[in-house]
Amino acid sequence: CGRVISLVSRKGGVGKTTSAVNLGAAFALSGHSVLLIGVDPQCGVSRSLGHGKFELDRGLLDVFQARVPLNHLAYPTDVENLRFVTPNIWTLDEEDEYKRFMETNADAFVQAVDRARDLYDTILIDCPPGMGPETRAALLASDSYLVPVQAEELCRDSLGRLLAFIQSFRDRIFAESNLDAAAASTAPPVLEGLFLTMVNARTRVGKHVADQVTEEHGLDLYETIVPRTTRLAEMALRGKPCVIYDRRSAGSRAYFDLIDEVVSRHAAR
């Protein structure tokens, strides 16, 4: 039965989408069957996998409007065992409708994800920045959450509050359990781990912040560090995961190392 892991952060632009796509592809290349769900209405996941505005005709709104199973909304990618789903939202009215559904009917999303667990080994959910309705619905559907930590001060500073906010969210939701019993049956999501991204070890600020994050959150931090590389920055232009078009680059190797760490840490728990 598949595991569901969300990529979350309050800070924007820290590598959630880049990490979700490359981790998903790395898991798929090592034999997992993977579903990548982008719940961010920006649709960064589909963009990073080479799909622009008019190329997709189904999306997450169908989960709410027509109870379509996630597996029927999923599109194939260049990687054999990797499929993805995206909101497929292009207007403000659609975004408002989607956010309203995620806020008032998170159960439908949680149950759709639960049903997909039978079909995939690993389900990754890419969230927008912040603790908005999409992120909360994703957390409700998840076993755990991964937090990319950009090696910059504003991101380091916001990390403590993110972890505290998720803690209060868990306490509030699972105490009240305002979902129906089935949806609430999954245990509250736990922290899978933190990992440093976009680290430029050559600059003082990069090294200083990375050291501080290690000091403050060392126990939850993976050893793997994802460097800032132009290879990774090119991904959305290429429309493929970096682990596909340049498997041996520093960024790709980091993502392969990271999935090894995620798997072995999880097994050790």
Next chain:
Amino acid sequence: CGRVISLVSRKGGVGKTTSAVNLGAAFALSGHSVLLIGVDPQCGVSRSLGHGKFELDRGLLDVFQARVPLNHLAYPTDVENLRFVTPNIWTLDEEDEYKRFMETNADAFVQAVDRARDLYDTILIDCPPGMGPETRAALLASDSYLVPVQAEELCRDSLGRLLAFIQSFRDRIFAESNLDAAAASTAPPVLEGLFLTMVNARTRVGKHVADQVTEEHGLDLYETIVPRTTRLAEMALRGKPCVIYDRRSAGSRAYFDLIDEVVSRHAAR
């Protein structure tokens, strides 16, 4: 009477906060009296100006709970004519309350900003990523909006939709005018302009995306380009605007050039 300009973008981490703080300081150094309002609950503005968790005791919630004027909530900075206001929010409950106020009682925020126009030449509002309640309230209170465009594909890709979303928002709000007449008296916000940020001209991807943005949005794009520099990345660690601690650096000079362009373009309209 002061002008109100919001920094907005759907994409996260593109330099909204960094630009709001440095533009605010640059305006102040050239003689404007400036109020910098951070409506993002992450409180990046106060962090960038050196204020951590327990140093501030008043914030934007007071606008809603006690009708306190913005000027009484404002704190001084190292720059003579620059003051700032921030949400001053530290728990999930407070964030939920704040978002609810911004969604259901935007009038109070708009009227507080309107009252502050008599006291400041320029009011800049730093928004969180996306089109959430804080950004919508900021747009309602604004004369215009500035959009930082990070020279990366995902940001370029999301730009068209951001501009279209703001257009639909304007049409919807000012057609229905669901605010009371006083708040709706300000005209709908217009695009002040776009500017390229975090541009690393040495990389192919940086140059390629910058060229494409110029091609697609040339008329609305300022000539000034803000480079990606370590000096700017250090700002939140130093707790001061970069135009203060390193006025002659490439980043600072770009922000001084940018305010000149904003002022002259606005005058020419």
